[in-house]
Amino acid sequence: MVCATALVAFIISRVIVRLERKFSQTKNLWDDAFLHALRMPAVGFVWLQGVYWAANIAKRYSDAEIFKVNDTVLKIGIIWLMVWTLWRFVKQAESILASPAKMRRPMDYTTVMAVSKLARAVVVITAALVIMETLGYSISGVLAFGGIGGIAIGFAAKDLLANFFGGLMVYLDRPFKVGDWIRSPDQEIEGTVEHIGWRLTTIRTFDKRPLYVPNAVFTSISVENPSRMTNRRIYETIGIRYLDVAEISAIVHDIREMLENHEEIDSDQTLIVNFAQFNHSSLDIMVYTFTKTVEWVKYHAIKQDVLLQISEIIGSYGAEVAFPTRTLHLADPVRLDREADAKRPRDDSHDDESQERPDYREADSLSDYDEDGKADRTTYGDVDS
Template structure:
């Protein structure tokens, strides 16, 4: 209809006999391009007004559809306008370059449609993972995996359709892909292993983006930033990016501390042998303190017991769990617990033990130090200073010996 209208306009201009054929073609092409630009501008404005109008409603999918369709609709208008302009130019010049107009138009339609679908998938992904738009947002890793599969399906379908439009046989292309796939599989086995490794990660979900993961088999520890089809990006705690091939996760054990329910406090605290009479009271009071602590999870295992007679101490085992799993908050709670245990031990005039050693000397053996410079002493006799040093040393040894009985 548009081309017929332009034909009538061309005949009307030709009847005047004032313009040559080249000028008439230029005027018609200009009218088409100007009309296309005007229509594209109006369409963009109309869709923009509709976006602002529908943004106030509770339905989020109409906003996503309009936002995804805005640019492809403008591109579609330009594509159609340029096609009509090329048809007009072909009628006047009959140049060979314009013979591919219809094929290019069909491929352009496929491209615009695929572009719109990809934008719609992206908008849907944003909505599904947004806590501001969804009451129960979906897991980002799952939504990302599904969107990647949808994009791949749309692109593959578009490529096959474009090949069919260009005159290639899809059955021949698929047959070639089946035979060539075997050779590609052997040549790119590592790439395929990483691809299927990424698929298994998305399927089993041992971790997701934002989780803290580590592996006891490899030197891998950090926060997951991105899960791709070939690599998983992990940000280590010293802020370095670590790129791990997905196939690695199919052969190693992966620990996910982000999914722990509680954090554990496990300490062994020793008191002196001289404080053995206060052991029962100290243990009972520490246990009672932990049961009444607001940050300790009493539903989990809680153990406070006299553990063992150690070489230099009487050991108390403290084993409990905190309610929080946050790393910084956990250490604040642990600090508070240890300080309260220290206060309990001091309240019974007891002390935390430290390693000591007792030295037993034969009877009659005396330890003599060297005299002051310029003084001498007879064998077996020492100065008063040496005697006081010896007595002080013996007193310290006896005190250490008594404290360890």
């Protein structure tokens, strides 16, 4: 029996392989997917049926309890093989629908992945209910118990359910998909989306660290998707010296003409080049334009070229880019030396008072003064000299 089962399984496998090769030459992709999904479960069915027949033969010669459940095992095995076939077919369909090589207009990978997960969940839940019915359990009772237990589970796992429904909203609204660069102005979330699960979304930050964000977060924050931008913006303020005010009109004209003729600047978008304001130490020119590319590296190369050409235009008029400067106005300096003080005319009204005042400028301590309060000439010499 075992040898016969192995032979039949080998034949079935070879037949399905030949059919796969034949159907691969057609334009229909779904027959290839179905045959590929069916091959392994078909071989499994042959082995399951072989074991069932062998068990029935053995049952005639033995009363072991294990042989009494042959029919139940066969039914559960067939259900499991059907689930396996559908599971494999869903995986094949997922790869077909999201493949640009197989579809003219491939579906969004995030949507395909969401539908695939939902279909597999339906298959598994349905199979579980059918198996329980096969084993003799009442499905209505199970569903009633599930309704009561679901309330308790809902309160206990509210965060888990919030993440689940948050992931469902991401799948339905599709604010981003796998491979998009996203950022949030509300939180420090920025990077490339790697995976969108039912509970967590995996984001790879620009320093190559994985960031795991619960899906419930996306229901309460704003999310930017720079991957879907149509252009990149160049917005700069160029300062010119006040000495070059006579040339500013010509400089503005040449910069605008250069941008309009630049092959990497999208002239269909807003383009502004204007003298903007009198700043503290410069005459400011606003440059506002958009590039055709959205690629990050190429954008910076274009921006560098634009800025260098602006610098050349400014230099061609003998003007210069301004830098912060200040002009300090000082009053006439005041001389504080003694000779200047001595040459000034003295006020006679204070002569008597000045003569009686001790000359403390020439003495270092009180011990150097005589009884009248005047400096001791024997110690310091002639003070008038």
